[in-house]
Amino acid sequence: MKPYVFITRRMPAAIVEMIERECEVSMWEEEETPVPDEILAREIKRADGIFCNVSDTITKEMIDGAERLTIIATMAVGYNNIDIEAAAARGIQIAHTPGVLTETTADLTFALLMAAARRLPEGMEAIKNDEWGAWAPFFLTGQDIHHSRLGIIGMGRIGEAVARRGKGFSMEVVYHNRSRKHEAEEAIGVRYQELDELLETSDFVCLTAPYTNETHHLMNAEAFKKMKDSAIFVNTSRGSTVDEKALFTALKNGEIRGAGLDVFEQEPISSSHPLLSLPNVTLLPHIGSASEKTRWRMAEMTANHVLQGIRGEALDHPVKE
Ligand code: DGY
Numbered sequence: 001m002k003p004y005v006f007i008t009r010r011m012p013a014a015i016v017e018m019i020e021r022e023c024e025v026s027m028w029e030e031e032e033t034p035v036p037d038e039i040l041a042r043e044i045k046r047a048d049g050i051f052c053n054v055s056d057t058i059t060k061e062m063i064d065g066a067e068r069l070t071i072i073a074t075m076a077v078g079y080n081n082i083d084i085e086a087a088a089a090r091g092i093q094i095a096h097t098p099g100v101l102t103e104t105t106a107d108l109t110f111a112l113l114m115a116a117a118r119r120l121p122e123g124m125e126a127i128k129n130d131e132w133g134a135w136a137p138f139f140l141t142g143q144d145i146h147h148s149r150l151g152i153i154g155m156g157r158i159g160e161a162v163a164r165r166g167k168g169f170s171m172e173v174v175y176h177n178r179s180r181k182h183e184a185e186e187a188i189g190v191r192y193q194e195l196d197e198l199l200e201t202s203d204f205v206c207l208t209a210p211y212t213n214e215t216h217h218l219m220n221a222e223a224f225k226k227m228k229d230s231a232i233f234v235n236t237s238r239g240s241t242v243d244e245k246a247l248f249t250a251l252k253n254g255e256i257r258g259a260g261l262d263v264f265e266q267e268p269i270s271s272s273h274p275l276l277s278l279p280n281v282t283l284l285p286h287i288g289s290a291s292e293k294t295r296w297r298m299a300e301m302t303a304n305h306v307l308q309g310i311r312g313e314a315l316d317h318p319v320k321e
Helices: 013-020 037-046 060-064 084-089 102-117 120-128 157-168 182-188 195-201 221-226 244-252 292-311
Strands: 004-007 024-027 049-052 071-074 093-095 149-153 172-176 204-207 232-235 258-261 281-283
Touching (some): 004 013, 102 281, 149 157, 157 172, 195 221, 221 244
Parallel strands (some): 004 049, 049 071, 232 258, 258 281
């Protein structure tokens, strides 16, 4: 009997076929709706391998119910949606997709920074609403990006790639990270700062740290108060690194100038989300790694990880805590 693999979201035929060469496969056929929890639990119970993504919450209870599972491969670099301790306790391997999405996510982080700084969504709204009259000296003036100071919280692969983009824009780049990154300091020309100093002095604060117990609501009311009132906050990591209510207050009260967000505490957000009522935000629907090429590579990597796990081979990218 072939091993059984469940894919939690519709994947292109070429990806499914990669796995079907060696396994029996079934798939949640929806492209935009996540698999319901009860179906996910049922599939985890009987599958040898799971191909999942960021919107699947894989709990201890689901993992404890697994009868044959050897591999959970997620099509993402972040894996905070999977109870990795429960998986480790059962000897179930977890794989993710680091590296492949670094530059694509850094591109989007910088796009958000630029959009928020130069007020691009407001410009487009103005045209749509026929608010673009004659040229006006101070119409939609924003913040300069060049020669400003970029503070990056979380100097992993994506943080470094954002730093390189900042240097390309003649920015001074400072960073905060759990540990000093001496190589990056040398190679990219970035400077380490304590978090408070980074918040107090940066013109742009970009959060690229992974979501963990330590980074839960790292950006809270106190942190936003420390930022310059002219500063812009950008988040492309995970929504729960930010206390969204505190961010809303900081934006509304002019404690900071603007924000660009690709991630939210509860995703998806709806059109009634309070942040959407503010003019000084640029909001995106979690598309950091969403270039065609990168998403295909992530899907191929995930399919390979499933096969490696099932064959008992070493994983290319195991999650190691
Ligand atoms: C990730 O990979 O963790 C992204 O958030 C989803 O592409």
